[in-house]
Amino acid sequence: MPDATGPDQIFQRALTNGEIMLPRCDDCGAYHFFPRVLCPHCHGTAISWHPASGKGRVHTTTVVRQKPERGGDYNVCVVELEEGVRMMSRVEGIAPGDIVIDMAVTAFVGGAEGQPAVLFKPAEV
């Protein structure tokens, strides 16, 4: 996507390059997620893109229970990033049942369903 111009294209192209970019409103300065053509806070349309700090905390979490032969249990959570936005994701590198609310996590670009996606791992202490 050399000429990516739409908000979703910009986000996805960054992921393909191994980067997590977040949209921020030039008018009110607030970040938002998911990417869109306007700011959901002040409804301004001047949006610029900034690299995410990658720092976040688990806002809430669940374990999807699944039989081992179908892939076993896995985590689904909502992470709040330092920038103030939340996204659905999963935390890897820890048993799904050991992930707790408020746990500090770090973002990385991994793969989900064969596509690059934002995933998290427990933050180094």
Add this chain to the structure above:
Amino acid sequence: MTTKLRGKSAIVGTGHAGFGEAHGLTAYDVMAQSALAALGDAGLKLSDVDGLLCTMMEDSMPALMAAEYLGIQPRFIDGTMTGGSSFVNYLTSATMALEAGLCDVALIVYGSNQRTASGRLVTASRPPAYEAPYNPRYPISAYAMAAARHMHEFGTTREQLADVAVAARAWAQHNPEAFERGPLSRADVLGARMVGDPLTVRDCCLVTDGGGAIVMVRADRARDFPKAPVYVLGSAAESSHRQISQMKDFTVTAARESGARAFAAAGVSPSDIQAVELYDAFTINTILFLEDLGFCAKGEGGAFVEGGRIAPGGVLPVNTNGGGLSCVHPGMYGIFTVIEAARQIRGDAPGIQLKDVDLALAHGNGGVLSSQVTAILGSQNTL
């Protein structure tokens, strides 16, 4: 502050069909049988219907499909899709259409064969693009994350969640129309198969077939029908998000706003309500809505439901038919909150009939705690 629409419309017929398993029937068959049942209850015919309010899980133009199937050509139609809350929301649009003379007989109708067709919740909606890659299981993962957050912030326990299911079953055990009527204890709920932590399969609504229908007319002719009219005193909606990851506060729903406005429109308060019918897709729903509608303070919902306090003989009758947890849950349950509230007021509830009910509340939930719609229904005495 009541509104101009208070008491302007009335429910004069309710009906349902295909509860449990509707073998050999399509969703539209169940829809049509429900419509006929409600019209029969009202002493009306399909040819009297000139307003149709309908959505289904089957495809993207279900209201048109329903009108075609029923052989009617409605002059007012509303197929607004806000999930399971749609049918409570239709009380508002039906009232407006009737009052404006856009139609004279409004039929609200729904049908589903999800249990016999697939054995799971069916939906025509696509998973949201920024959530789908993580494979949340819809809708349970969303409600599980709301429950987890409520437990984290307020100390709500799995035992308290379980007591919601136990209370629903206790009501259902008296209701011959309910699908699950066997005994259910707190230990049964806690020991059931975990589906999405912290919710077990017994924290989740049933998957059944079934349909429901409601017939509404203007209040000025509501007493010309066989059954006692049930008036719409207030109805209000509030929508807060579509994707669970976008919910601002996982422990507060837009029922806070829809409820406050419905109560204001009706000119009554929570302490006046004699029967509370809530969309209990999961046990956490009942706790959230009791808090947000003002029956208890935020964070106290767990204690409020504990130990049979919302069961028969408790302090507040909640989901007197057994709810979506134990009576019926054919994909979208909202219409059954209205039907049970209306029947409690009319005095012909299928299970435990409460004494002298003049005021009842029906609350619909749609999406993943996304759309909240509250209606206050009343008897002739409340006008």
